[in-house]
Amino acid sequence: MNVAVAQSGGPTGVINASLLGVYKQALQWPQVEKVYGFLYGIEGILQDRPVVLNDLLDTPQKQEILRQTPSAALRSCRYKLPCADEDVTVYERIRNTLDRYGIEAFFYIGGNDSMDTVDKLSAYLRSVGSSIRVMGVPKTIDNDLVCTDHTPGYGSAAKFVATSMAEIIRDCTVYDLDSVTIVEIMGRDTGWLTAAAALPRLTGETAPHLIYLPEVPFSVSSFVDDVRRVQKKSRTVVVAVSEGVCVDTEDSYQSGKTDTFGHRYLSGIGKYLEQVVQREIGCKVRSVELNILQRCAAHILSLTDVQEAQRAGAAAVDAAMNGMTGGVVIFKRTDTPSYSVEMDAVPVSSVANRIKYVPREWMNESGNDILTIALEYIRPLVIGELPIRMADGMPEHFCIQSCDR
Amino acid sequence: MNVAVAQSGGPTGVINASLLGVYKQALQWPQVEKVYGFLYGIEGILQDRPVVLNDLLDTPQKQEILRQTPSAALRSCRYKLPCADEDVTVYERIRNTLDRYGIEAFFYIGGNDSMDTVDKLSAYLRSVGSSIRVMGVPKTIDNDLVCTDHTPGYGSAAKFVATSMAEIIRDCTVYDLDSVTIVEIMGRDTGWLTAAAALPRLTGETAPHLIYLPEVPFSVSSFVDDVRRVQKKSRTVVVAVSEGVCVDTEDSYQSGKTDTFGHRYLSGIGKYLEQVVQREIGCKVRSVELNILQRCAAHILSLTDVQEAQRAGAAAVDAAMNGMTGGVVIFKRTDTPSYSVEMDAVPVSSVANRIKYVPREWMNESGNDILTIALEYIRPLVIGELPIRMADGMPEHFCIQSCDR
Numbered sequence: 001m002n003v004a005v006a007q008s009g010g011p012t013g014v015i016n017a018s019l020l021g022v023y024k025q026a027l028q029w030p031q032v033e034k035v036y037g038f039l040y041g042i043e044g045i046l047q048d049r050p051v052v053l054n055d056l057l058d059t060p061q062k063q064e065i066l067r068q069t070p071s072a073a074l075r076s077c078r079y080k081l082p083c084a085d086e087d088v089t090v091y092e093r094i095r096n097t098l099d100r101y102g103i104e105a106f107f108y109i110g111g112n113d114s115m116d117t118v119d120k121l122s123a124y125l126r127s128v129g130s131s132i133r134v135m136g137v138p139k140t141i142d143n144d145l146v147c148t149d150h151t152p153g154y155g156s157a158a159k160f161v162a163t164s165m166a167e168i169i170r171d172c173t174v175y176d177l178d179s180v181t182i183v184e185i186m187g188r189d190t191g192w193l194t195a196a197a198a199l200p201r202l203t204g205e206t207a208p209h210l211i212y213l214p215e216v217p218f219s220v221s222s223f224v225d226d227v228r229r230v231q232k233k234s235r236t237v238v239v240a241v242s243e244g245v246c247v248d249t250e251d252s253y254q255s256g257k258t259d260t261f262g263h264r265y266l267s268g269i270g271k272y273l274e275q276v277v278q279r280e281i282g283c284k285v286r287s288v289e290l291n292i293l294q295r296c297a298a299h300i301l302s303l304t305d306v307q308e309a310q311r312a313g314a315a316a317v318d319a320a321m322n323g324m325t326g327g328v329v330i331f332k333r334t335d336t337p338s339y340s341v342e343m344d345a346v347p348v349s350s351v352a353n354r355i356k357y358v359p360r361e362w363m364n365e366s367g368n369d370i371l372t373i374a375l376e377y378i379r380p381l382v383i384g385e386l387p388i389r390m391a392d393g394m395p396e397h398f399c400i401q402s403c404d405r
Numbered sequence: 406m407n408v409a410v411a412q413s414g415g416p417t418g419v420i421n422a423s424l425l426g427v428y429k430q431a432l433q434w435p436q437v438e439k440v441y442g443f444l445y446g447i448e449g450i451l452q453d454r455p456v457v458l459n460d461l462l463d464t465p466q467k468q469e470i471l472r473q474t475p476s477a478a479l480r481s482c483r484y485k486l487p488c489a490d491e492d493v494t495v496y497e498r499i500r501n502t503l504d505r506y507g508i509e510a511f512f513y514i515g516g517n518d519s520m521d522t523v524d525k526l527s528a529y530l531r532s533v534g535s536s537i538r539v540m541g542v543p544k545t546i547d548n549d550l551v552c553t554d555h556t557p558g559y560g561s562a563a564k565f566v567a568t569s570m571a572e573i574i575r576d577c578t579v580y581d582l583d584s585v586t587i588v589e590i591m592g593r594d595t596g597w598l599t600a601a602a603a604l605p606r607l608t609g610e611t612a613p614h615l616i617y618l619p620e621v622p623f624s625v626s627s628f629v630d631d632v633r634r635v636q637k638k639s640r641t642v643v644v645a646v647s648e649g650v651c652v653d654t655e656d657s658y659q660s661g662k663t664d665t666f667g668h669r670y671l672s673g674i675g676k677y678l679e680q681v682v683q684r685e686i687g688c689k690v691r692s693v694e695l696n697i698l699q700r701c702a703a704h705i706l707s708l709t710d711v712q713e714a715q716r717a718g719a720a721a722v723d724a725a726m727n728g729m730t731g732g733v734v735i736f737k738r739t740d741t742p743s744y745s746v747e748m749d750a751v752p753v754s755s756v757a758n759r760i761k762y763v764p765r766e767w768m769n770e771s772g773n774d775i776l777t778i779a780l781e782y783i784r785p786l787v788i789g790e791l792p793i794r795m796a797d798g799m800p801e802h803f804c805i806q807s808c809d810r
Contacts, residue, residue, distance in 0.1 A: 011576050040581045071575040078580070163704050163799050170476035170802055171416050171701040175483070176445045202797040204804075291693045296576040299568050300704055302798065382798030392607040393707065393787030394568050397575055399609075 001104045002034040003317070004050070008041035008110035008117070009078065011071035012153030013160075013298040014309035015139045016398070018109045019074065020067050021313025022137065023053050026105075029321050036101055039400070041077035042108070042117055045094050050101065051400060061389075066398040067306065068388050070298035072109075073398050081117050084124045091124045098132055105133040105320040109313070111140035111151075115328055115352040122326030122348070133320040136328035136348050137312050141295045143192035146356045147346055148330035152312050153295070155305030155381035158196035160297040161185055162382060164290060165240065166200040169207045173236045178283040180227055180237045183208070184270030186294050187242040191215050191358045193294065195370045196378050197240035207238035214244035215357050216367035223273065224280045226368050231281075241269055299395050303384025308341055315343035339380035406509045407439040408722070409455070413446035413515035413522070414483065416476035417558030418565075418703040419714035420544045421803070423514045424479065425472050426718025427542065428458050431510075434726050441506055444805070446482035447513070447522055450499050455506060456805060466794075471803040472711065473793050475703035477514075478803050486522050489529045496529045503537055510538040510725040514718070516545035516556075520733055520757040527731030527753070538725040541733035541753050542717050546700045548597035551761045552751055553735035557717050558700070560710030560786035563601035565702040566590055567787060569695060570645065571605040574612045578641045583688040585632055585642045588613070589675030591699050592647040596620050596763045598699065600775045601783050602645035612643035619649035620762050621772035628678065629685045631773050636686075648674055704800050708789025713746055720748035744785035 005022045007015055019037070026032045035053040038044035051074070057063050066073055084091050098106060108118050115136045122134035138145050141157035165183060172181040185194040191213025198211055209230045212218055230237045247269070270287035277285040312329045319327055327345040334340045362374040389396045410427045412420055424442070431437045440458040443449035456479070462468050471478055489496050503511060513523050523541035530537050543550050546562035570588060577586040590599040596618025603616055614635045617623055635642045652674070675692035682690040717734045724732055732750040739745045767779040794801045 011579055043581065069575065070572050072579050075581065076579040159798055164698055164702070166799050166802060167475050167701040167703060168697060170474060170703075170804075171697050174416055174477045174481040176448065176480065199797065199799060203799060203801070286697070288696045288698075289694065290698075292573060292576050292691075293569055293693075293695075293698075296572040297569070298572060298575075379797060384798070385795065390790065392604065392784060393564055393789070394571050394604060394608060396608070397571060399575075 001031050002036060002102045003032055003105040003107070004036040004038060004098065004101065004103045005074070005107040005109065006038040006041050006044060007072035007074045008076050008108060008114040009140070010111065011076065011295050012139050012141050013070045013156035013296065013301050014152050014306050015071070015109055016069050016073045017067045017306045017309035018137045018139060018152055018313035020063055021310035022107045022317055023057055025314035025317040029317070036103060037074045040075045041079060041110070042081065042094070043077040043079045045097050046090065048097055056400065062398065065389060065396045067310070068298055068301065068386060068395055069398040070296040073400055078113070080113065081120045084120060091121065094121065095125065095128070095130060095132070104131065105135065107135050107137055107313070107316050107320070109137040109139055111138070111142070112145060112353070112355070115348050118328065119326060119348045119352045126325065133323070133325035135316040135320045135324065135345070137316045138328055138330070139309070141193060142187060142190060144190040144355050145351055146354045147351045149333040149341065150331055150381055152305060152309035154192060155302035156298070157193055157294050158199070158378055159302040159382035160294055160300055161193055161196045161290060162199035163300060165197045165208060166203070166205065168288060169200060169205055169238055172238060172286070176235070178231060178235050180239065180277045180281065180283060180285045182239045182241060182270045182273050182285070182287040184241055184243055184287060184289045186290070187214060188244045189214055189355055191242045194240050194242040195358055195374045196382070198370050198375060199378060199382065202375060202379060206234070207236070208240040209234065209237050210239045210368050211370050212241045212245050212368060213358055213363065214242050214246065215360060216363060217248065218245035219248050220276060224276065227277060227281060239273070241273065243269055245269060299388060301386045302382045303386050304381055306386050311343055315345065319345040406436050407441060407507045408437055408510040408512070409441040409443060409503065409506065409508045410479070410512040410514065411443040411446045411449055412477035412479045413481050413513060413519040414545070415516065416481065416700050417544050417546050418475045418561035418701065418706050419557050419711050420476070420514055421474050421478045422472050422711045422714035423542045423544060423557055423718035425468055426715035427512045427722055428462055430719035430722040434722070441508060442479045445480045446484060446515070447486065447499070448482040448484045449480070450502050451495065453502055461805065467803065470794060470801045472715070473703055473706065473791060473800055474803040475701040478805055483518070485518065486525045489525060496526065499526065500530065500533070500535060500537070509536065510540065512540050512542055512718070512721050512725070514542040514544055516543070516547070517550060517758070517760070520753050523733065524731060524753045524757045531730065538728070538730035540721040540725045540729065540750070542721045543733055543735070544714070546598060547592060547595055549595040549760050550756055551759045552756045554738040554746065555736060555786055557710060557714035559597060560707035561703070562598055562699050563604070563783055564707040564787035565699055565705055566598055566601045566695060567604035568705060570602045570613060571608070571610065573693060574605060574610055574643055577643060577691070581640070583636060583640050585644065585682045585686070585688060585690045587644045587646060587675045587678050587690070587692040589646055589648055589692060589694045591695070592619060593649045594619055594760055596647045599645050599647040600763060600779050601787070603775050603780060604783060604787065607780060607784065611639070612641070613645040614639065614642050615644045615773050616775050617646045617650050617773060618763055618768065619647050619651065620765060621768060622653060623650035624653050625681060629681065632682060632686060644678070646674055646678065650674060704793060706791045707787045708791050709786055711791050716748055720750065724750040
């Protein structure tokens with residue numbers, strides 16, 4: 001028998017560690033012969049674009065380079081499956097392709113939206129009596145998946161955010177003048193990644209002084225009051241703000257466009273607040289958008305995250321080989337005596353299309369800071385560094401093919 | 406006798422390696438007792454804000470942490486000395502403070518503007534018969550100092566730019582659709598740092614496909630033509646553009662404000678070109694501003710840069726102890742049999758207030774790309790990684806005091 005794997009959704013730093021986990025664990029099962037990868041996610045199955053991972057990953061060196069490569073080595077898509085009762089032909093094409101390659105298990109590494117695909121595809125295959133198993137391997141820097149302690153990808157993004165925040169704090173405290181620095185952090189609906197900006201407090205920093213998550217309504221006038229209050233104690237004010245905060249203003253700084261899943265493309269809260277500070281307070285002000293480096297800065301991966309991502313891929317294989325379909329791997333945390341996670345798998349229907357928010361009680365009453373309990377939750381996820389293979393002063397990357405026309 | 410050191414100008418990742426170099430080398434000279442640091446650059450001398458580095462750096466561990474800390478540990482300023490014949494009182498105050506602490510040599514670690522201070526102050530001290538020596542230790546991520554092969558700080562910034570560019574290339578090639586990604590890179594007047602964005606070519610990347618430096622006039626319509634031409638071969642187009650390119654358009658995307666030295670604050674060429682692509686081409690487009698992380702991302706320092714920065718500090722001490730004043734350390738490169746640099750010192754008047762540009766012949770004829778000769782120049786400067794001491798998953802930082810009021 002053969003198995004297949006594909007990747008979907010926005011990149012992370014460890015989505016390829018999960019790919020490696022699927023590949024290596026699949027070959028632990030004697031009955032598995034080939035591990036196919038499909039390029040460009042589920043679209044690659046529809047377009048019949050397979051690669052044979054047994055060939056591409058045939059040395060430990062290639063596997064190591066794959067593991068340290070950010071973003072989906074098999075490329076990605078944002079394709080949303082129609083409902084099977086609306087358009088069954090798509091499902092039939094997918095089944096035919098999988099059958100043609102002798103694929104009996106398909107692993108989809110992706111975020112919230114990809115789990116919707118796992119849910120629909122596994123349900124269809126069951127309904128037509130196919131024995132092909134479909135399992136989801138979660139990944140998202142957003143950490144907004146329910147039923148799991150955290151998601152692969154989050155720890156590395158959090159490590160980059162925390163490290164960058166500490167460096168920005170160093171940078172913006174050099175001058176002896178009043179200044180405000182606003183750091184805009186990814187997180188469309190949830191503040192998990194923005195909360196990680198507070199990790200430098202563990203090492204004694206007082207900054208960032210203000211932290212705003214999408215979980216709490218954002219008032220521009222309260223923000224200005226907050227900054228003025230901090231300025232009475234500190235000439236340097238550092239603010240961490242989620243891209244997804246909902247602003248109580250008529251200013252149209254958001255583009256309002258939406259992607260295939262109906263999500264709004266966001267940009268500009270940092271620049272917007274920079275203008276607000278300029279206008280209302282008038283001191284030196286700068287905004288920094290950490291931008292896509294948050295999800296692709298694989299030169300500073302969390303070793304914990306890498307190892308867990310690889311284990312998640314392996315756990316999905318074992319679950320499928322033991323007969324499970326329509327499931328997704330989740331993490332259960334133990335903190336006693338020390339941090340560890342156990343892998344488990346649950347029906348994907350229990351996680352698909354749902355969002356896990358930062359608990360309100362992890363924030364302070366004013367909603368402009370997070371509490372120690374949040375730092376205790378995040379800290380173990382950013383620990384450790386993956387040793388990186390370098391070439392010409394840069395991390396080596398695994399690249400399957402060019403995307404030239 | 407005692408000596409003193411201060412830091413000035415914009416932060417870099419290795420300005421503290423130079424500080425460590427000054428400190429350690431000064432103590433190699435038996436006659437040196439105390440090494441003072443003045444906080445906030447030359448302003449710290451005027452305001453009498455010394456610290457005693459012998460106390461603050463009394464263990465190898467503290468020295469290691471200092472060396473890996475970005476941004477000026479002694480803080481910085483952008484204070485511009487008046488001409489001595491306009492206002493001699495400032496110079497008298499500086500001399501009185503130095504004399505009061507028994508300081509016979511003062512080291513100023515800074516960029517182009519700081520060398521102006523070294524020039525003026527040393528000339529004044531000579532003119533009044535003071536034996537106090539003043540030496541400059543160069544630092545600037547911009548690499549725009551004349552008379553030296555390169556500047557401390559450039560290699561680490563270039564390494565971050567090159568690594569980030571490679572990661573951004575991974576990130577933006579995952580989708581099977583036409584896209585343009587514009588990466589805005591620091592460089593007010595010169596394109597040295599933007600040129601480093603091309604380093605991923607050494608490892609086989611074709612991206613970035615277009616590179617624009619301030620050394621060549623920038624035409625918006627040529628830019629659009631360039632992008633369209635690349636799109637015929639590659640669905641993914643990656644552009645590196647210097648913040649300082651001069652745009653041939655009436656659009657007022659630049660704020661036009663100036664700092665103390667008459668430099669314009671720039672921002673927004675990336676966002677501006679994003680809008681141009683949106684309007685003229687209409688495909689998916691994104692701009693990424695690498696922003697201040699370029700100068701403070703000390704978690705990925707170039708070991709070559711760190712070692713050279715430390716040696717530059719040491720060389721300034723030796724030059725001063727051997728009687729030189731009004732000098733600045735420069736680097737001479739040998740490429741045979743392999744890359745190495747020798748330290749030398751030249752009169753600061755020969756480097757102050759001058760700018761070194763990327764040679765026009767290092768760019769292609771169209772002025773939208775750089776040539777292999779530039780990569781050969783940059784490559785050795787980004788090689789090697791400093792092992793980083795971590796705490797709680799983040800690099801440890803050296804911090805002298807808070808800037809709370």
